[in-house]
Amino acid sequence: MGALDGLRVVEIAGLGPTPFAAMWLADHGAQVIRITRPGARHVLGLDRDVLDRGRDWIELDLKSDAGRETARSLIARADALIEGMRPGVMERLGLGPGDFPENAALVYGRMTGWGQSGPLAHSAGHDITYLAITGALHAIGPAGHPVPPLNLLGDFAGGSMYLVAGMLAAILHARQTGQGQVVDAAISDGVVHLMAMISGLRASGMWADHRQANLLDGAAPYYAVYECADGRHLALGAIEPQFWAELLHRLGLDAANLPDRADPANWPAIRAALAGIIARRSRDDWAALLEGTDACAAPVLSIDEAPTHPHMQTRAAFQGGQPMPAPRLSSTPGGVGQGRQIAIKEALARWQATAHG
Numbered sequence: 001m002g003a004l005d006g007l008r009v010v011e012i013a014g015l016g017p018t019p020f021a022a023m024w025l026a027d028h029g030a031q032v033i034r035i036t037r038p039g040a041r042h043v044l045g046l047d048r049d050v051l052d053r054g055r056d057w058i059e060l061d062l063k064s065d066a067g068r069e070t071a072r073s074l075i076a077r078a079d080a081l082i083e084g085m086r087p088g089v090m091e092r093l094g095l096g097p098g099d100f101p102e103n104a105a106l107v108y109g110r111m112t113g114w115g116q117s118g119p120l121a122h123s124a125g126h127d128i129t130y131l132a133i134t135g136a137l138h139a140i141g142p143a144g145h146p147v148p149p150l151n152l153l154g155d156f157a158g159g160s161m162y163l164v165a166g167m168l169a170a171i172l173h174a175r176q177t178g179q180g181q182v183v184d185a186a187i188s189d190g191v192v193h194l195m196a197m198i199s200g201l202r203a204s205g206m207w208a209d210h211r212q213a214n215l216l217d218g219a220a221p222y223y224a225v226y227e228c229a230d231g232r233h234l235a236l237g238a239i240e241p242q243f244w245a246e247l248l249h250r251l252g253l254d255a256a257n258l259p260d261r262a263d264p265a266n267w268p269a270i271r272a273a274l275a276g277i278i279a280r281r282s283r284d285d286w287a288a289l290l291e292g293t294d295a296c297a298a299p300v301l302s303i304d305e306a307p308t309h310p311h312m313q314t315r316a317a318f319q320g321g322q323p324m325p326a327p328r329l330s331s332t333p334g335g336v337g338q339g340r341q342i343a344i345k346e347a348l349a350r351w352q353a354t355a356h357g
Helices: 015-028 066-078 127-132 151-179 189-195 197-202 241-251 264-278 281-291 310-315 344-353
Strands: 006-011 031-037 056-059 082-084 107-112 184-186 224-226 233-237 296-300
Touching: 006 015, 006 066, 015 031, 015 082, 015 107, 031 066, 031 344, 056 344, 066 184, 066 344, 082 151, 107 151, 127 151, 127 189, 151 184, 151 189, 184 189, 224 264, 233 281, 241 264, 241 281, 281 296
Parallel strands: 006 031, 006 082, 031 056, 082 107, 107 184
Antiparallel strands: 224 233, 233 296
8 A cells, every 4th residue: 555556557677767667656556567578587586676576567478469469458457657668669569659549548658768859769878878968977976087876866866756757747637637648758858857956056157067176076175075094984064154163173173273165275275184184083983973963974884884874774764675665655655565477367357457437
C-alpha cells in the first residue's frame, strides 16, 4: 500500500533510468508489471539488484505477434507506460503512443538521453555524454579536469526523477480530463533544468565559467573538502557568517587573524590555514567535535560506512543493505516489495481484475 495504490504501470525493461523510475513508483504503491525479453537475466540477482525491486515481471518476445498482443492487452488497461527505447522503436513494434486509441487516458512515459527529437535523438550515449553538452560536466571537478559525478546527476536526477515527475503530472491531468499524453523525458533536458540556479548566477555575473572558481564548486574555503590526519576527509559547508563563526571557534581559529573571506583573492590563504588545522586530527575526531553543531561540517563516509552512521540508522535510511523509499509520506509511507517472475495468464488476469470501471 502507498500513495500510488491502484495505479497500474507497464514497464518495458531497460537500463538505469527506466528501472529506477519504475522502482520509485512501485516503492510508493503503484502496481508495476515489467516486460522483459525471454531469457533475460538479473545480472546482480534479485536480492542485490535494488532497481528491480517491488514489481513482478513477465517474459515477452515483442518481435513476435503473440508477444506484442500480450503487451498490447496490458498497456490498453494501464494508467501509464514506461519505455526507454530509441525513438521510433516502439512505433515499429505497433506499441507507440498512437496505437492505443481505446485507452485515451494512457500516460506514455518515454525516457531517453537526448529526447525524441533533435540531431542526436537517434544516436547512442551514456550519462557522461548527456552531461557533456549541458554545461554541467564542465562545471564539476578540479580546475584542470572535469569529473563525472557517478551517474547520479544524469541518469537518475535529470532522467528518472524528471520522468517520474512528468508522469505524475500527466496522470493527474488525465484523471481530471480523461486525456493522456506523452512524457518526453530527456536526460539532457533534465540536467539543463537542474542547472537553473547556476545558470541564473552565471547570467548575473556571479558565476565564473570555469571550475574551482566559485562558491559551490570547491573554490571557497568554507565550502570544500579537507584531508585529515588519517588520510580521510572532512566536508565543510559553513557559507553563512554565523556558521563560519561557529566553525572557526571550534577549530580554534580567530577570524581577526584571517583575511576577509568575501574577497576570492584571499581564499587560498584561508584554505591553507584551515587545511593546516584539520590535518592535525583524524576525521572521526573532527566529527565528534563538529557534528550536530552549526559549524556545518560532516565526515566524508565511504559507501560501506554510510549505513552505520547514527543519523542514517535512526532514520532507517538503509535496511538490509538497501536504501529505503524516499521521500517519506506521513499517511501513506512507501515500502519495499520483492519481485518475482509470473506467468502471462496471471499478469493478464490480475490486470483485468483491476481494470478501470
